[in-house]
Amino acid sequence: MKWRFFRWYPEADILRIELRTETFDPxxxxxxHEAQMSLAGDCGATAVFVGSMRDFNAGDKVEGLYLEHYPGMTERQLHTICEAAAGRWTLRDVLVLHRVGEIRVGEAIVLVCVRAAHRGDAFDACRAIMEELKHTAPFWKKEKLQDRGRWVEGNTDGYAVKERN
Amino acid sequence: MAVTVKFFANLRESVGISSTTVEYVPDMKIADVWKAAAKGKERPLGMLTAVNMEYAKDDVVIRDNDEVAFFPMVSGG
Structure with a gap:
């Protein structure tokens, strides 16, 4: 799958995927990211998704999260997801940051930023990357409830899931 | 002649190990790897499998030195 560009900037880091063990400010x-990427106004649309830690789930108060991942496969799967999006939509660059380890309530868990010439490509690719990440990237959440730990058993379907298949 | 086996999340907890190796046997399938590695535990329904860090189906034939991972449905994001 090739990245499609209007222009090629060899200095631009077009696909950035990072797993973070420390809290980050999205x-x-x-x-x-924008300061690093902004080049000659070729980008007319930026779509962003930020996922943060809620303090409730399935009727319970949640005090914290532990996010486990599969080192190596997680990064590989995120690359596969982003490359598939770049094959389907015309994108300028993609940024995916994802936390692992101990996470506190309110902290950002994931940031997806897609820049493109046009909003349709940016919106659709951002949504698709996020949905694919939720359903195929090997991360697992263990919630800290008041009296016990609980593994989250899979993610709920987003509305775009049917289009995915 | 060995296959590396990894367990994640609640499977890691229920099997009690995060990683082990099992002896490679020709024509080995994923079910054989589970049986050799999971200390007699039943293989839970709905569990996902990866071979060499790619999602894999049960009929994949395992090769010597492969890495097989067992894990539940993912829940990132």
Whole structure:
């Protein structure tokens, strides 16, 4: 699958995927990303998704999360997802940051930022990357409830899931 | 002649190990790897499998030095 560009900037880091063990500020990350990526106005649309840790799930209060992953496969799967999106839509660049390890309530878990010339490509690719990540990237959440730990058994379907198949 | 086996999340907890190796046997399938590695535990329904870090179906033939991973439905994002 090839990345499709209007222009090629060899200095641009077009696909950035990072797993983070420490908390990150998604808005600061976006600012830094845009500063690094902004080149000659070729990008007319930026779509962003930020997923954060809720303090409730399935009727229970959740006090924290442990996010386990499969080192190597997780990164590989995220690359596969982003490359598939780049094959389907015309994208300028993609950023995916995802936390692993101990996460506190309110902290960002995932940031997906897709930049493209046009909003349709940016919106659709951002949504598709996020849905694929939720359903195929090997991450597992263990919730800290008040009296016990509980593994989250899979993610709920987003509305775009049917289109995925 | 060995296959590396990894377990993640609740499977890691129920089997009690995160990683082990099992002896490679020609024509080995994923079910054989589970049986050799999972200390007699039943293989839970709905469990996912990867071979060499790619999703794999049960009929994949395992090769010597492969890495087989067992894990539940994913829940990232």
């Amino acid at each position: 808005w600061q990350e976006l600012r830094a």
